[in-house]
Amino acid sequence: MAKKIPLWEPSEERKQSANITRFMERVNRRHGKSFGTYWDLYDWSVESIPEFWSAVWDFVEIKASVPYDTVVDDLNRFPGARWFPGARLNFAENLLRYRDDRIAFKFIGETQHEKTMTYAELYATVARLAESLRELGVEPGDRVVGYMPNLMETAIAMLAATSIGAVWSSCATDIGAQAALDRLGQVEPKVLFTVDGYFYKGKVFHSYANAVEVARAIPSLKKVVVVSYAGTRPDLSAIPNAVRYEDFLSPEKGLELSFEQLPFDHPVFIMFSSGTTGKPKCMVQGAGGILINQLKELIIHSDLKREDTILYITTCSWMMWNWLISSLGAGATVVLYDGNPMYPDPAAMWKLAQDHSITVFGLSASYVYALRAQGLSPGKQYDLSALKQISQTGSPLSAEGFEYVYSDIKKDLHFNSISGGTDLNGCFAIGSPILPVYAGELQSPGLGMKVKAYDENGKHVWDQQAELVCEAPAPPMPLYFWNDPDGTKYREAYFDVYPGVWRHGDYIVMHSDTRGITFYGRSDAVLKPSGVRIGTAEIYNQVEKLPEIADSLAIGQNRQGDQRIVLFVKLNEGYRLDDALKQKIRQTLKEKASPRHVPAVIMEMPDAPYTFNMKKVESAVTNILHGRPVTNRDALMNPEVLDYFERIKPELEK
Template identity: 35%
Template sequence: MMNTPAPGHVLRPAPTKTEWHNSRLGRYLSKIEERTDQHFDTYEDAWRWSTTDLQGFWESICDEFGVIAHTPHSAVLADPTMPGAQWFPGTTLNYAEHILRELSARPDRVMVLSRSQTTGNVEWTGARLIAEIGRIQSGLRRLGIGRGDRVVGYLPNVPEAVAAYLATSAVGAVWSGVPPEMGASAALQRISQLDPSLVISVDGYRWGDKNIGLEADLMEISAALPDSTMVLLPYLDADATIPDNFISYSEFTAEDGPVTTDPVPFGHPLVVLFSSGTTGRPKAIVHCHGGFLLEHYKMLGLHQDFTADDIAFYYTTTGWVVWNLMVSSLLLGTAIVLVDGDPAWPALDGPWSQWAIAAETGATFLGTGAAYLTRWAHSGLRPADQWDLPNLRLIMSSGSALAADASGWIYTAVNNDLLLLSSSGGTDVGTGFIGGCPLVAVYAGEMSCRPLGVDVDALDPHGVPVQGVPGELVVRQPMPSMPVFFWGDEDFARYRASYFDVYPNQWRHGDWLIHTERDTWVITGRSDATLNRGGVRLGTAEFYAVLDSEPDITDSIVLHFEDEAGMGALVLAVELAATSAVEPEQVHHEVRRTLRTRLSPRHAPDHVVIVPSIPRNRTGKRLELPLKRIVKGESISDALDLGVVVSPEHVSETASLIRRALNGAPTGA
């Protein structure tokens, strides 16, 4: 049984001001104090300075990390208007050049540690990665690919994907990663928007004990992209036959060549990331060289305290923004761990567990999803007892809110002295809006601080900041890593509709959050999924924080169906644990009693429905709104892209069971 700390309980105290020098962030702020008339008694003082003097702050980041500018800038922020803020006009630089600088300084150090269920262990030194980048660049040159051309990697999380991303960005071309677990239809929804010059793919991959071949998907993709050069990397089968309309990766990379970098304007496109696409055509979000460079230096170098002595293990796929953060760890000389495979095979605590890999690789940092941490916490797993993790000093949780019990478990079952960075951000900005840092306390169930340079707040419907009650997450001033545009959205219409349709000149992200009296933050759910029960707003995260700790419930999702009276019907769908001994007829009573007791009578659902699985996307987010639309009668194909759903085969049955409950039919609960 877990000893669950109360929300707001201190899990790790803040360092004293005299201890700030133990982190790069503390040393950086001391330098700012020496150079200016600023004085920071607390981290919040430093955050306030960084958002009051945006230009001075971002210029100091360039100085702190030695940003290589080939031409000078005429201003830091020439135009603060959102969207379309103009950062560092006049300057030219290259994102990849800064990583190559670190690799060149460490030619013999292992910088990429790859663990794959398909190919086993592969490790590349700095020199080996540079050589692969050079060979890929030679292939790009032969194809005439350069500044502005698009290159897509339909690739798993393997070293070749890292090399291709860096080679592409070095020549000024634009990279986009699409993981191969997306089938052809979902992949083409993304790839076809870009009209790529080149697509690099694998023949298949292994997931646990299953071989997943991609031959049919690749034929469909290549047929839909007749003007794209297709390169095939044999991965599942080293002797795979190369189709006639493909060239082999070995042929593409046959020639050694020098690694060169093309200095591009600050806002030149670096990478296209795609939104989840759960409710429509995925947004093709374009991020730039300068924005990712500065933001990732700040986030990784200051907030995550990465150094050249670190080994960073992010559990991610190539299509998630976390993958780009992982690659950016190389900016600090930090080695990276790549994993491709099922982390629960053959068991939750088996050799492919994230904890086992962290121990085997000597990782100092683990970046993982809150859903994984919650699952481990409720399973009774104690990593400190099972694996040797002396180097692990940082854990980052992302993807969804991390409840108090799971955050407390980290400090009792893993290490009571590590730094937990519970964060919330997005593909949209390539970083976090809320997170942690070495200079503040860690509280159970709360996110520790606003990152430097991120002017985030919680607003009421009238645009007034609120504290202690839920408000809309907004960013009041521009960030360098905000998208430069959406691909194909020349007039910014979709961009404006996505973020600027509620609060003029302020970015509204769509999350509902609470700013606490401790200057910490709690995400309570998507604002468009927030439940309005008789005029009282209920955040979905409140339900999940309670239900995730119930041993008989594996997963859950809460939906509210409105009516004219204002109360509507509150439906809770639950997936029972395989080991659960509870009788189905007891579930409704027990869940209602638990929520009424631990939250309030308004939280007690009208219907509790047992379903085969809860729909989530591949980053772990519950798909509340698409499921609600399907229950209300919208077709699955219109409401949801099944290609991004973890268990697509159960969506129809889950929706049908909820619909039956709303119509008064028995559902087994």
Template identity: 35%
Template sequence: MDVLWSPPADRIENSPLRAYLNWLEKREGRPFPGHDALWAWSIEDLDRFWVSIVDYYEVAFSTPWTRVRTGDPMPHTRWFPGARLNWAEHALRAGDDDGTALVCVQEGGRPAREITFGALRRSVAAVAGWLRRAGVRPGDRVGAYLPNTEHAVIACLATAAVGAVWACCSPDFGADGAIGRLVQLEPAVLIAADGYHWNGKEIDRGDVLARLRAELPALRHVVHVPYVFDRPRPEGTTPWDDLLAQDEPSSFEQVESSHPLWVLFSSGTTGLPKGLVHGHGGITLEGLKWSGLYCGLRAGERMFTFTSTGWALWNMQLGALTQGAAITLYEGSPNHPPGAVWEVAARTGADLVLLGAAVITANTGVSPREEHDLSRLRHVMVSGSALPSAGYHWVMEHVGPDLRIDSTSGGTDISGSFVGASEYDPVRVGRIGGRLAGVDAAAWDEDGEPVVDAVGDLVITQPMPSMPVSLWNDPDAVRYTESYFDTWPGVWRHGDWVTMHADGSVSIHGRSDSTLNRQGVRLGSSDFYDVLETMDEITETLVIGVDLPDDGYWLGLFVVPAPGHELDDALKQKIVTTLRTRLTNRHVPDEIVEAPAVPHTLSGKRLEVPIKKLLSGRELSQAANIASVDDPDALRWYARFAAERGL
């Protein structure tokens, strides 16, 4: 396997990871010569590892913990039960008052605006005070419909400071997608912008805001953020500036470690998107570990994550603040003009860049190092999907020859990473460095046996603090268990095909379930169905995503026309327009195919996984049990289609 880059000894020796290992050696009275030794110890003595993170980063529990975790199996494990803290307090405690906390950049080369830690603390205190005066109490929900700007960061931190629960939808979601998520939470407050920027255009979201106000019946207050347009605010809303108008002392509600911090939404493969509830304690610990040991951030450094507020990377990047590092908030398209993300990285002095693999592959027509000064950049992290082999070579040739390329995998489910690279790992083309400390990850075959150098299901066999404390509206953990623990009780099955190589590196091969992953962003099939099946011309639809050779991807939409209609060019165009306007451009399929019917299980669920298996090359007998299908002839049609097309 090609080694593209190896870390110099002085880089390792001067890294924050090595500083932690030096401290750990004294504490434990044993050597930790590198990351492999750390990982092995961390899963052998999981509790002691996480206590070391608590102690090393001086986690401020206002009520001390008496035990590290409960003895309950996943998903019922609780970490540091009874201990109290506040995540926002940890996010805001490290930076000097005059140090930069946020660098705000808007598409189109406009000058960046910098916000200091002192100004951020004051703004968070002011908004938290307004929320308290508005009657928001611990456990209440604050919903947001905001682009990647300082408004979102301030509002998120303020919500956490009062012990309320944060949930944000990116404004590239249409009304249906946003309502389907936020309506589940019954938010008391909605903070919403009037629009956003994309590919040189100003996108108006006034109509979506009106629908959100109408269809979120528990709302008591709506805060209007006049971000794009200069026009009167909607009647009955509170202007954003009112939230900042009154000086308030900083005050952080101390909550139990598992108290809900935010709700991140899954893609919604079946039914409404799952609301993944993460706790203050777990996110504090995961954020400190990830930003300190793996991002290697120090006070005064800068991290630029290309993300929207609807992607878990947005939440993950906030961990940089715990190290006193700044985060760059870029609002706009990654490729307008071509190579825009690299221009922003250079202009804002990024030490670390985190972005989706699809962003890199979309920028391969430019050579950033020839056009921009990227001399501060030392680390490129890649998430969302595996970085193609050509992407590794492109980064080294066109971004910088002495970069640590760190392909990671984790996601919304844990607001963090399972696998990635440490400062000790060489960069191997097409490979992820290895498993992260505290993550007992493995590849299992169909019999639940671990396999090495062979493809298996990615499983996590011991709990992690940042696993969801619950799913929203799932009091008995029924849906939680079905989602992750149905295959092997007490073992988290993530839904990725993975190879754990003998040298410790990892390969991710794509989803083993029906989740769609388009350009590094997971899409929910139910979003397609909710939008399309209100059309008179359509009886039913089925959307399938298939990983192709050479890192390609095919998103196919099968359509069963209503009686008296046919899937002609006009209907195809209407489908495309509907998906683009009511959802996002990413939801537009690569191909729209007329089908005679959609087969279901006997309980009425569409056969997404079996049909994906057929399209991935499986034989019908291996993909589905015909006896459990409501329409075997329809399933046989998909088998013939797959065989003829040969995707």
């Protein structure tokens, strides 16, 4: 095998100034070690797990009113290990540790509308909103949710809610009312924050009607708080107990925040699975686990410092929004961008990066491919001298995508490709500012994450496609699923294939020469066009309402460095799949779900594969379309239908 040549290697100066180097030196002093490389540190972090997480706690300076009794009660209980029992802390307090005149938030809308807020102003505003929530009767454990764009008010609402110990959940306004209700309605929130509309591609989308539909369908709501962003100031009488944000915000000035001191594993976020087999699962995540892991990833892996300005192209439906907001814990300036990143032209975000001296820029693989397809060279058009890191996630990026970043954006930067999941609001694989970058490879497993690649026999393998697993507990793993009292859904989601080992559902290759990781997409039925997680059930729920459609099957096909949705439909008698029906299907999904749910290809099928207990099997067809073996034919009630998908595979490869 020819020796790989790195695309980038950090300078000695960069290594010496990196936060991870300071962390390693502290570990060496505390534990009498002499670690000099990332891999020394990584191997120790997964062999001495309690000592590692204790070192992270101290390094990122977790604020706790009561110290922990022990780091973890039992590492052999997986799932079920309890982290930092005895500790009392507050999630929001750790993100609001700074109260000075440095800029905390810059909001930049697609309309070029800009606002800034200092750390002092942020603290004061969160205190006012928290006071209003307390007066309403919001208590620890209550749910507060957002159906919002990526606004300052969205982040302020999350911080205010979690300062009280309420549990936050959110989804963006670009998903339809039913999809939002399938998520937010399940958790029975007490308060909903929403908005009158949003901007996308230069157009105003009046989303208030969707908000009305969602709010009316959730009987647990005591208050609906409406932010005016699109400037329409709609009539609020259509929603019971609705109030404008500015009227809800307490008028009192100079309030001190009273941060509820709660156990390390007190819930902080409810994130949603993709809804592959019905309504999305609600993953309940603990305040301390999310906090310590996100600060580890931001401060140690991403080298985030007080003087940095960080931007991620994200919405509040995606875990990267939660991850981005935790940058407040490092005291950095957080840029909140809302809108289409390609508007008014494909170079728009790079002008923004230049004008606002962005140092850490987060983007998706699909965005990189779009830039490359446009033939853009942002590094030649704009002054990107401040940019020290690009963070990339969402879906796997090809080696050519990596090369494009270095040839056309900037030669000397840390390209930090990361991957993990909504499940843990963090990363299994991530970069390190002291390691080289190789084309198509994430640099390393995350510190403290005992990641392996398992074959079908549950054996760790190098240099071949296999399942990503994690062999040991880690603090950010979900506490439990909502409405799953005995933990059955939780165990089925992660532990049924390899008992006692977390199976994540990604195909990867772990490279023996570099120890880097290449991702090959999902091994389950989750669709990820442009990096956005979509459940197949969300598509079926709309398509199968049409009188023409008897059944449907949605598959994510990896193609040209991204993923596209291929929809197969079985027609009722008397109908044919002509252009008019295809357009009707697309329009239905666009209006009832979202534009991201619209398939790239629609084809007719004789039948969908089913198990004997009548579960639709997307994975078998996904494997066929990607040239992988189908290993569960015996579990199918009608395995003969797979012959059709094998026949049409060449047509879909064109």
